[in-house]
């Protein structure tokens with residue numbers, strides 16, 4: 001009789017342990033699933049206006065338009081020219097300094113003429129950006145690439161990046177991936193673009209492409225908010 005009681009207790013304890021382990025596993029899977037990350041990105045990228053996120057990433061608030069549009073080659077060049085206005089571009093040091101409270105950041109994802117899987121900003125490949133704390137940074141992402149989707153994410157997580165950065169990096173700002181240009185011909189193609197706004201606390205950040213393998217292949221640069 002006594003022996004049976006002991007066995008019953010052992011079985012109950014084992015069952016509870018199994019239930020607990022399964023619970024922990026399931027909640028971890030939920031937390032790290034791409035779907036969930038996408039939901040997080042949606043919160044950043046949604047049309048909620050200034051959401052006033054003061055949380056982990058150092059974001060003070062952002063408003064991202066969920067709209068995407070396509071532009072032609074002339075509009076692309078115009079956009080790049082506008083981005084270069086007011087930016088102090090140091091080609092030797094590969095740095096861009098944006099002064100003032102209003103920044104126009106135009107990021108071209110792996111465009112023709114630069115190494116594959118890199119960013120071009122104001123004519124520089126993966127430059128280091130200097131931005132003032134609290135500045136309103138208007139980010140325009142254009143994907144001029146042929147063959148690959150690209151998105152724009154800002155994170156406090158430093159390189160090296162894994163194959164699946166969306167699973168591991170801390171997401172401060174996100175413009176979700178855009179499709180490749182509409183046709184292969186550079187001048188006849190239309191280019192997908194999207195835009196959003198971010199405001200950053202002082203610190204060191206990184207702009208990366210969240211598409212699997214791209215940041216790992218070199219599609220990232222540094223943002224110094226100082």
Ligand SMILES: [Cu+2]
Nearest residue numbers: 150209211214
């Ligand atoms: Cu990419």
